[in-house]
Amino acid sequence: MTIGCLAQSAPPARSTVMYRNPVIAGDFADPSIIRVGNTYYAVGTSSEWGPPYPLYTSTDLVNWAYIGPVFKNMPDWTMGSYWAPELFHRNGTFYIYYTARRKSDKRSYIGVATTRDLRQGFTDHGLLLEWTSEAIDAFVLEDAGKLYITWKAYGLDKGKAIEILGAELSADGLKVTGKAFPLLTAERTGWEGGGAEGQALFKRGRFYYMTYSGNACCGAQCNYQVGLARAEKLQGPWEKFAGNPVLVGNDAWKCPGHGTVVTTPDNRYFYLHHAYNGVDFTFTGRQGVLSELIWDDKTQWPTFRYGNTMPAQAESPLGAVQKKEADLAIDFETERQVPWVWDVSLPKPSFTINGGFLHLPAASTSLSGNFLGLVIKKGTYTFSAEISPQQDVLQSICLYGDASNALGLGVRKGSLELWQVKDGVRTSLKNQPLPDTISLVNIQLHSRFGRSYTFDWSTDNVKSQSITDNPLDGSFLPRWDRAPRIGISVQGDSKNSSLVRTIRMKYE
Template sequence: MNQSTKNFLRKALLLLTAQLFLSSGYLFAQRAVIPGDFADPSIIRKGKTYYATATSSEWAPHYPIFTSTDLKSWKQTGYVFDKTPEWLSGSFWAPEYFYHNNTYYIYYTARRKKDGISCIGVATSKYPDRGFTDHGVVIEWGNEAIDAFVFNDNGQLYITWKAYGLAGKPIEILGSKLSADGFKLEGEPVTLLRDVERIGLEGQSILKKDDYYYLFSSVGDCCGRGCSYRVQVARAKNIMGPYESYIKNPLLSGDEEWKCTGHGTFVTNTDGKYYYLYHAYSKTTGVYTGRQGLLSELVWPAKNEWPKFVTLPKPVTTQAHITDTFTGNTPDKAWQWDFRNATPVLKQQRGKLHLSGTVKPGNNSGIVLTRRPYTANYRMQVSVINTNAAQKGLVIYGDANGSLGISIQGNIIEYWQVKDNSRQVLKTAHAASGIVQLKMEVKQDLTCHIYWKQTGPWQELALDKPVIIDNLTPWDRSPRPGINFKGQTGEEGVFDNFSISYSY
């Protein structure tokens, strides 16, 4: 065999391999465009700027908003809701952008306070990144109406959603006409897809291309270590069906770096190309970084053929480390807290963060201000400036009854853990009066190590058996690092020089 024949066979093999990957629903390795927990994302474009929002679950403020001009580099600019709407109690999931009549709509899912049922609400603004006004419930259906998606079909609005909880029925994707103002259902809903295999069905979005409406949805378990999410597609000549499923589903199901891909929406760039912003778990960091924001391109090989996802170049090598010196008059927008269990009061003055507030009964962890982690392994530091009897320090927080922290109360340094509704002090040390620096480090084996210092070198509060952060992971979100305070009325914690350094 001569060299030219070998080169030809090598190229043919590479081309065949690429085609097999594409047809099987797998993508080549890529990196998150929005790293950290960014589940159920939605995306929209205004001119040359893209806006994305995502699930915030039990963190407040609700539904973070990110912007980008190239779909690669994203910056957080705010939230849909700075304050919790009065009628809602939690589970802030799956916000969905829609633009209509010079107005930006966010259709969102949240749990109603009076009965705990998940409903679909809507908020509007003249801007895509601020100023949203809540208009309350649009859809309540059985025990669960979630994952709204709205489509404008030649002037007629349609809304689709996941319906669950009707006696004897499996999960369904329903569709209905929507009023011109976007606030009310019109006519009888129609079943578009049914979960006949009872494996899970949700997170739908619709595109119109040539002669067909393409209905993308996510099947399987969305969340946690046992997740099985993947994206399928069906199509129809009419938006209300009947829909025919693609025989080569799933269309998207992960790669060697990512798993449990799904629940996204599409946007076109200025050249008319289609991109899908969705979430997936890293196979390396898994639940410790949550469902991260990924981007893939969607292409149609020819008119009326089934679409395919294609890989994109890796956008960035690493995410920048976090440093907050608390300059300016307002805290950084990336800080979030568990609004169900605490009401924080934040002030920034003269380069210091002042944290106080109240906690609900049964909250043994205190108030937390957290950041979305980008990796499972990191070092976190802060300086505690003031001295009082309150708990002030650092925390890795799953929820109010699952946390791990280091704090100073008076002159006592405490390494503590909250587990099974009980706070346990694991080790203590004595500090002199004055500023204390605290540090928490999560290593590759997920063990947590605690340090403190004043004028000398770092001192470790070492345990015979280091604590593993494995028990800090809620079902639908990652545990988060951040700042912690718990004290009496009139007390506060004063902090400086917060940082997180990631291990890539």
């Protein structure tokens, strides 16, 4: 989006239709949003999950549809830490400026990719910017016909203050051509806590404005908050708002931050950012939250419409009614399109769907087996799968944190096994025999706020029975810059594969 799209006009007539956050549920941190015509596009962090960077689209800012990933395969120069992607659109081309960890030295730097059709994925142009020990959180803007990139620098350089830097880009947006200049320096004391990141810039009137985030972004001890700054020239000097922080957490939504600003066709300003749900917290991850900015014409500073915390509900931007988060019901007899994710630290799982079953090859080299997962939208849910037992193959419904931490209930010919992988050690928690004649077993995981789990099983001839005597604690699953996924894992000889008939996700 060009800066010229951000002019302000008279306040629009207000509707009375309300929406509730999140607008993009589940693990969707560091969201970037743009508007092209009357259509909005958003992309978010995928961290250690592939395929990298989920893309969504909307026409009303409150109902979002998944398009697909930015990359179908990981860019060759990268190995993980797929953070903070930023969308940009110019002359019919979509750009994405993304952070990833480089294979050669495991340092996080910024790459760039382009496409003219978001649904076809992006063509990667490789590494764009490396800067000392780390360069992350790119944001690109156009001013007076020139392109500029900004980024967070010195986050890993001991004894040096974190800064937001900027530099001019080439006309095609694919190379850094200008000398770096400073925009903002993080304060070591106060609300910023020595951090400044997740910057988003836009222009209104004579000022450039910046939203940025400070303090600890992630995990159970997070205290992320949002600040504002402005300048009459991009190169500064930048003035921080005296009333910072302007957005902080509360009981409903915790640790808000790292987003971008977009305007509606009627010139209302909205900030799409992330925050943790106050109930599900880190177990569901940082979700896509929408907050409106309004303007004080006297001071020429924006403020958040509902105060410095996020309301439980707010006025729908375009008067659209928000749809309820849909449950998922996949029958592999008829359905082939599933938004699967996987662990990028392991080989990408290959799978087929035929004969009415999902065929995911088994793996013996991973403690959890081959895994395909789904993003969890709410912490309280039931996930189930109908599975045909196979000899010497353990097919499980699995809650997966990483290669060293997972929890599942599996079935093989003649038995059920409740198991966990914790800190790289696999433990069989309980085994239960099954008749060899059973051709189809339904196994279920029940989650309560993403914190505790119970498992059930049933067949056509056997009513639902619990295999867990007491709820299991899943707090050992890693939850810093990402949240666990739920899905199917298959353990055993790679010559064998799963026979999964259906999967279902029902949110309570």
